[in-house]
Amino acid sequence: MNILQIPAFSDNYFWILYENNNKSAVVVDPGDHIPVINALQDNNLILSDILITHHHNDHIGGISELKKCFPNVNIYGPSDDRIPANIFLEDQQAVKLNSLNEEFKVIDVKGHTNSHIAYYFDKKLFCGDTLFSCGCGRLFEGSYTDMHKALTKIRKLPKETMIYCAHEYTLDNIGFAKLIDPENVYLLKREEEVKNILKNGGYSIPSLLENELQINPFLRFDNPDIINAVQKHFNIKINNEVEVFKYTRDWKDNEYD
Numbered sequence: 001m002n003i004l005q006i007p008a009f010s011d012n013y014f015w016i017l018y019e020n021n022n023k024s025a026v027v028v029d030p031g032d033h034i035p036v037i038n039a040l041q042d043n044n045l046i047l048s049d050i051l052i053t054h055h056h057n058d059h060i061g062g063i064s065e066l067k068k069c070f071p072n073v074n075i076y077g078p079s080d081d082r083i084p085a086n087i088f089l090e091d092q093q094a095v096k097l098n099s100l101n102e103e104f105k106v107i108d109v110k111g112h113t114n115s116h117i118a119y120y121f122d123k124k125l126f127c128g129d130t131l132f133s134c135g136c137g138r139l140f141e142g143s144y145t146d147m148h149k150a151l152t153k154i155r156k157l158p159k160e161t162m163i164y165c166a167h168e169y170t171l172d173n174i175g176f177a178k179l180i181d182p183e184n185v186y187l188l189k190r191e192e193e194v195k196n197i198l199k200n201g202g203y204s205i206p207s208l209l210e211n212e213l214q215i216n217p218f219l220r221f222d223n224p225d226i227i228n229a230v231q232k233h234f235n236i237k238i239n240n241e242v243e244v245f246k247y248t249r250d251w252k253d254n255e256y257d
């Protein structure tokens with residue numbers, strides 16, 4: 001499967017998926033039609049399928065114009081009135097598109113929004129605004145328990161899984177991670193690496209799940225260093241993983257961003 005990375009707006013990524021032997025292409029979360037149409041034209045592709053992770057406009061804003069250009073396009077998404085899909089997906093559903101050789105599995109990852117889903121192909125996760133490199137999405141609709149559950153599902157995927165998230169937030173996320181986890185050598189190494197990548201006009205996404213497990217404070221709710229940092233910062237005694245996650249999220253929301 002070929003994957004094109006389409007930067008859009010100030011920090012979004014859309015993803016186009018296609019096979020060499022097939023002119024049909026799939027786009028994940030087209031928030032705008034123009035960069036998608038340009039990339040399809042450059043690569044001689046026809047849009048056959050749209051995959052939507054959640055209803056925010058920077059993920060669905062391009063759908064109506066894409067439908068005008070490609071009237072037969074199928075739009076997959078969770079069942080949610082706010083998403084103009086024509087094929088609705090359920091948690092754990094396996095789907096094989098004609099346009100791609102690999103099938104994908106749907107994973108319910110509610111938390112950022114109440115109907116957010118992720119698309120898992122073999123060792124490739126398209127997770128919208130659920131997990132970012134070194135961060136996670138804000139809780140606009142779901143509870144801390146929902147997001148902890150979503151992130152726990154992602155943690156259990158194979159370590160070699162590449163995380164295709166929807167935003168280039170990595171360097172900013174690392175800034176917060178250094179507050180909570182200042183002695184983490186993997187984190188400091190990733191900071192240098194990301195600075196270099198960005199300086200040279202590159203992208204820090206996709207990222208490797210194995211590395212996220214080492215550096216991302218929102219995936220490390222069972223790590224003694226994170227637990228200690230949260231207990232010390234809030235002067236409390238933490239009792240479970242959801243609380244570690246909750247206080248980590250609150251710390252970033254209230255004292256960093």
Ligand code: ZN
Nearest residue numbers: 054056112129
């Ligand atoms: Zn969003």
Ligand code: FE
Nearest residue numbers: 056058129166
């Ligand atoms: Fe977004």
